[in-house]
Amino acid sequence: xxxxxxxxxxxxxxxxxxxxxxxxxxxxxxxxxxxxxxxxxxxxxxxxxxxxxxxxxxxxxxxxxxxxxxxxxxxxxxxxxxxxxxxxxxxxxxxxxxxxxxxxxxxxxxxxxxxxxxxxxxxxxxxxxxxxxxxxxxxxxxxxxxxxxxxxxxxxxxxxxxxxxxxxxxxxxxxxxxxxxxxxxxxxxxxxxxxxxxxxxxxxxxxxxxxxxxxxxxxxxxxxxxxxxxxxxxxxxx
Amino acid sequence: xxxxxxxxxxxxxxxxxxxxxxxxxxxxxxxxxxxxxxxxxxxxxxxxxxxxxxxxxxxxxxxxxxxxxxxxxxxxxxxxxxxxxxxxxxxxxxxxxxxxxxxxxxxxxxxxxxxxxxxxxxxxxxxxxxxxxxxxxxxxxxxxxxxxxxxxxxxxxxxxxxxxxxxxxxxxxxxxxxxxxx
Numbered sequence: 001x002x003x004x005x006x007x008x009x010x011x012x013x014x015x016x017x018x019x020x021x022x023x024x025x026x027x028x029x030x031x032x033x034x035x036x037x038x039x040x041x042x043x044x045x046x047x048x049x050x051x052x053x054x055x056x057x058x059x060x061x062x063x064x065x066x067x068x069x070x071x072x073x074x075x076x077x078x079x080x081x082x083x084x085x086x087x088x089x090x091x092x093x094x095x096x097x098x099x100x101x102x103x104x105x106x107x108x109x110x111x112x113x114x115x116x117x118x119x120x121x122x123x124x125x126x127x128x129x130x131x132x133x134x135x136x137x138x139x140x141x142x143x144x145x146x147x148x149x150x151x152x153x154x155x156x157x158x159x160x161x162x163x164x165x166x167x168x169x170x171x172x173x174x175x176x177x178x179x180x181x182x183x184x185x186x187x188x189x190x191x192x193x194x195x196x197x198x199x200x201x202x203x204x205x206x207x208x209x210x211x212x213x214x215x216x217x218x219x220x221x222x223x224x225x226x227x228x229x230x231x232x233x234x235x236x237x238x
Numbered sequence: 239x240x241x242x243x244x245x246x247x248x249x250x251x252x253x254x255x256x257x258x259x260x261x262x263x264x265x266x267x268x269x270x271x272x273x274x275x276x277x278x279x280x281x282x283x284x285x286x287x288x289x290x291x292x293x294x295x296x297x298x299x300x301x302x303x304x305x306x307x308x309x310x311x312x313x314x315x316x317x318x319x320x321x322x323x324x325x326x327x328x329x330x331x332x333x334x335x336x337x338x339x340x341x342x343x344x345x346x347x348x349x350x351x352x353x354x355x356x357x358x359x360x361x362x363x364x365x366x367x368x369x370x371x372x373x374x375x376x377x378x379x380x381x382x383x384x385x386x387x388x389x390x391x392x393x394x395x396x397x398x399x400x401x402x403x404x405x406x407x408x409x410x411x412x413x414x415x416x417x418x419x420x
Contacts, residue, residue, distance in 0.1 A: 010401065010408050013354050018373040021267075026258045030281055034288045035254050044245040045296035109297050110314070111306035111384045174297050234321070 048174050051105050051112070057170060058101035062193050065163065066097075069197035076203040085205070088132045093196045096125040100189035104167070107182050108174030118181050122188065122222070129195075130215060137207040148204050149213035155201075156194045156217045163190035164225065183229020184222055191218040240300045254288070260375045261287060261312055267370045268316050268363065279319075287315040305377055306384035313367075313385060357407050365400035368393055 048054070078086070099121045106112040142148060167186050175182050195214060202214070241249035265280035265287070290311050298307050358366060371382045379397075383390045 007405065010404055013408070014373055014404075017354055017358065021263045021374045026262050026284075027281070030284065031254055031258055034258065034285055035251055037285070038250055038254070038288060038292045039247055041292065042245045042247060042250060045243050047243060047299060048297050050299070050301075109299065109302075109307070110294060111302070111308070111310035112387075113384050114387050233318075 048109065051109070054105040054108060054174070055101045058104055058167065058189065059098065061166065061170065062097045062101065062189065065166075065193055066196040069159065070200055073197050073201040074203075075200050077205055078200040080203060080205045081200075082136075085136050088136055089199050092125070092128040092132055093192055093199065095128070096121075096192045097189065097196075099125065100185060100192060104171055104175075104182075104185050104189060107185055108171055118185060122184065125188065125192070126219075129218075130211065133207050133210045133215065137205055137210055139207045141206060141208045142204070145209070145212075149209055152198060152202055152204070152209070152213045153217040156191070156198055156214065157221070159194035159197070160187070160190045160221050163193045166190075179233050180226040180230040183232070184226035186229075187222045187225025190225075191221050194218075239295075239298055239304050243295055243298065257308060258284060258288075261308070263374050264309070264312055264367075264370055265316060267358070267374070268367050283312075283315055283319055286319065287312050290315055303381060303384075305375070306381045309371060309375070309377070309381075309385035310387070357404060361400050361403060365396050365403070368396040369400045372397060 049057075081089070099116065103114075103116065103118055103121050106114050164186050167189055171182075171186065195218060198214060199210075202210075204210075239249075239253065242253055262277075262280050262284050265283040266277055291308065294311060298304065358369065361369065367386070368382055371377045371385065372379070377385070379390045379393050382388075382393045386393065
């Protein structure tokens with residue numbers, strides 16, 4: 001019970017206000033119009049699978065593609081990395097893949113509880129990768145920084161772009177409302193998928209190379225994904 | 239909702255009958271308040287929202303509460319409409335009076351509520367939205383958090399700020415009344 005006269009007055013007015021809103025009913029004509037519009041295209045639909053099944057599907061695609069690409073591509077990087085580097089990079093890429101899969105699952109269903117905000121997932125994956133590379137890999141560069149880096153960036157692009165399309169095909173049945181967040185989530189998951197085989201394939205295991213050519217390309221791709229999501233949303237509006 | 243997913247026309251009719259009035263109030267209060275223009279806009283948004291609900295009906299899971307799902311779609315409808323309207327508005331010249339609409343015959347809000355209606359309408363959009371969902375639609379904090387892709391803490395904060403603004407405004411009004419009485 002509010003002990004302040006202003007609080008009591010506010011509560012009373014809010015109650016009256018809320019009650020007065022219930023009196024304002026919808027015009028029957030509008031109701032009929034909506035009903036007729038929807039009835040004409042009323043067909044049975046199959047509900048989306050559960051959240052856990054969606055996440056498992058994303059993870060299965062992520063794991064299968066990553067494992068397949070690691071098997072196909074050269075594993076020079078794997079032989080050059082130390083035990084700590086292998087463990088940290090595998091852990092951060094796997095954790096990132098899991099987090100992005102959950103985020104994509106939440107974004108597919110309107111009104112889903114977003115247990116972790118996308119900004120947090122992006123920051124955690126970004127800082128985890130950057131921190132790990134900065135601390136665990138040597139800070140030296142060879143003379144051919146650009147000519148060595150460019151093929152890695154191209155390779156990342158060649159894996160990430162089709163992966164984004166594949167994840168979009170999986171997610172599009174649910175994710176009906178395109179947004180910058182959805183674009184960034186799709187791109188984030190695809191970029192992590194591309195970075196996993198690339199990390200084990202790349203023979204330049206130095207911090208500047210990994211940060212600029214692997215990390216920089218990843219940041220550009222995620223930014224592009226967000227931009228495309230936002231543009232798609234705006235185009236539909238106009 | 240499950241029956242609606244199975245294409246039961248009676249379930250659709252019941253859903254439209256029960257969900258439309260609170261949605262209309264949400265749209266009206268989220269845009270221009272429960273005014274003539276607000277009602278007309280809300281009506282258009284309501285129809286657009288139902289089309290979106292219909293297209294997205296397969297994304298509803300029977301294990302989840304229906305209101306956050308509905309309001310998340312409604313919120314998306316409102317945001318898109320706002321963006322769409324914002325662009326041409328920059329080039330438009332405001333008309334002196336609002337054209338008459340279908341709701342002209344409906345009674346306006348009672349006189350004593352007018353002041354409070356204006357106060358609610360003057361709240362920042364995010365605070366007003368939370369207040370409408372909590373008070374008018376009767377949703378829980380958890381449901382509002384889900385509908386707005388937010389956290390319970392953030393919803394509580396917005397509601398608290400809305401209350402603080404209203405309290406300040408009412409405090410001023412009470413003070414004025416007392417002065418006048420003296």
